Amino acid sequence: GAVVSQHPSRVICKSGTSVKIECRSLDFQATTMFWYRQFPKQSLMLMATSNEGSKATYEQGVEKDKFLINHASLTLSTLTVTSAHPEDSSFYICSASVSGVVNEQFFGPGTRLTVL
């Protein structure tokens, strides 16, 4: 199946700093990438949908100025958590779709962010 990677897998940062998470589709071109967040024992919550070359579409309640998403190429999307705070500590997972079809998403391994 299609492979999606994320980097870094874990990151610990101080409050107030910014953290960038990369999501790459390794063996296919992804027209659409999705960013999710998962809190412990909770479901994956969609944060935003990004299409290559255009602005991301954010879900209600997700601050676009805090969670900057860039989808500069068909194989790379980045999520930058700006001025991170302890409440941003979470598991962030990206997924990619070849066709843009929502049901056909391949997930990355996730990034564990801990903000001290």
Add this chain to the structure above:
Amino acid sequence: DQQVKQNSPSLSVQEGRISILNCDYTNSMFDYFLWYKKYPAEGPTFLISISSIKDKNEDGRFTVFLNKSAKHLSLHIVPSQPGDSAVYFCAASAVDDKIIFGKGTRLHILP
């Protein structure tokens, strides 16, 4: 308001027996349902799906049943194997809309 509900946070099943994971949904616009498997510190892996025009889909040891009138679906794993121990997420989507996930059920396969 949770549109996709997995009411059992965990389930323990003896190896070789059948595992049944349940999922309920509230949105009648959902027309596609998926099950994902997730190991700790990894992203979800797609397992099996079913369209609303079907009531059963089978793939090897995994079978998903859909009861539209009850807004209920279930995943059957038989026979259960140790490698099946993981968190299973039920998910649903409406046409061209985002996937909504349940909270997951942790399955423990006992030796």
